[in-house]
Amino acid sequence: MSTVYLNGSYLPREDAHISPDDRGFLLGDGVYEVTPFYDGVPFCLDRHLDRLRRGLEWMRIELDVGALDEVHRRLIAENGLSDAPTALVYLQVTRGAAPRTHYFPPEPVPPTVYAYAKAWNRPAPERWERGFTAVTVPDRRWSRVDIKTICLLPNAMAFQEALDRGADDALLVRDGVAIEGAHMNFWGVFDGVAVTHPCTNHILPGITRGVVLELAREASIPCRERPIQVEELRSADELFFTGTTGEVRPCVEVDGVKVGDGRVGPVTRRLAELFRARIEAVKAEAAALSS
Numbered sequence: 001m002s003t004v005y006l007n008g009s010y011l012p013r014e015d016a017h018i019s020p021d022d023r024g025f026l027l028g029d030g031v032y033e034v035t036p037f038y039d040g041v042p043f044c045l046d047r048h049l050d051r052l053r054r055g056l057e058w059m060r061i062e063l064d065v066g067a068l069d070e071v072h073r074r075l076i077a078e079n080g081l082s083d084a085p086t087a088l089v090y091l092q093v094t095r096g097a098a099p100r101t102h103y104f105p106p107e108p109v110p111p112t113v114y115a116y117a118k119a120w121n122r123p124a125p126e127r128w129e130r131g132f133t134a135v136t137v138p139d140r141r142w143s144r145v146d147i148k149t150i151c152l153l154p155n156a157m158a159f160q161e162a163l164d165r166g167a168d169d170a171l172l173v174r175d176g177v178a179i180e181g182a183h184m185n186f187w188g189v190f191d192g193v194a195v196t197h198p199c200t201n202h203i204l205p206g207i208t209r210g211v212v213l214e215l216a217r218e219a220s221i222p223c224r225e226r227p228i229q230v231e232e233l234r235s236a237d238e239l240f241f242t243g244t245t246g247e248v249r250p251c252v253e254v255d256g257v258k259v260g261d262g263r264v265g266p267v268t269r270r271l272a273e274l275f276r277a278r279i280e281a282v283k284a285e286a287a288a289l290s291s
């Protein structure tokens with residue numbers, strides 16, 4: 001039985017009830033975050049909460065985001081996930097329950113804050129080694145996807161289309177640019193330079209993307225933030241995605257065409273190693289602090 005958090009209380013999932021008038025349900029009027037935990041240790045929780053704070057400010061929803069740090073840790077503990085190698089906390093905030101109007105409720109209502117924790121699994125090492133496939137799908141999202149809203153219909157449609165076409169992932173294309181995945185950021189390696197789309201209103205500023213950029217720079221792997229044209233994909237040496245549960249995820253085929261020699265490339269591999277090493281360092285730091 002899992003314990004969830006709803007509006008200040010920790011309670012069994014079966015007892016968590018959200019109003020049918022909730023503006024998240026009726027209008028998609030909310031934002032969310034997904035934060036990874038490794039062996040019970042949060043990874044970049046502060047950055048996830050910062051992104052949530054920015055989203056809430058933009059939406060003009062008032063909430064003490066600082067208090068959510070404890071909610072994350074307690075959900076992991078209460079759900080017996082302190083020793084889980086890989087777990088996550090999903091947290092969603094909506095504008096709350098009010099009679100349905102397009103404008104904000106004239107009398108302010110408390111936001112709805114809901115969160116749960118669960119374990120997730122990395123792909124088996126041999127599966128990761130084979131790499132993953134993607135197909136290009138038009139990016140039908142709105143022009144503020146830098147805000148992590150719960151309005152994920154275009155992402156869900158794109159992802160389902162990718163699965164229906166026999167691929168593992170969707171690669172969203174807007175105006176001839178390979179923007180990002182349905183739930184991951186996108187990277188290419190061209191002549192040894194790791195390239196990813198700059199942080200504009202057309203991508204989600206991924207926390208994993210940010211960490212991988214830092215790791216690459218620290219390791220003197222050349223990086224550039226610039227758009228990747230779809231026609232460049234055929235000349236890429238390597239392609240990969242980054243995201244919270246995908247971590248560094250090699251992409252070895254797009255639209256049925258092999259990337260490079262069709263195998264996971266050295267830059268992807270190196271960045272994946274560096275990412276794992278960063279996780280271990282964060283865990284070691286947490287252990288030292290608690291001893």
Ligand SMILES: Cc1ncc(COP(=O)(O)O)c(C=O)c1O
Pocket residue numbers: 034180181182183184185203204205206207208209242243244245
């Ligand atoms: C559209 C999109 N891009 C990128 C990401 C990766 O972001 P992060 O690394 O913070 O998980 C996500 C994560 O959900 C996403 O939905």
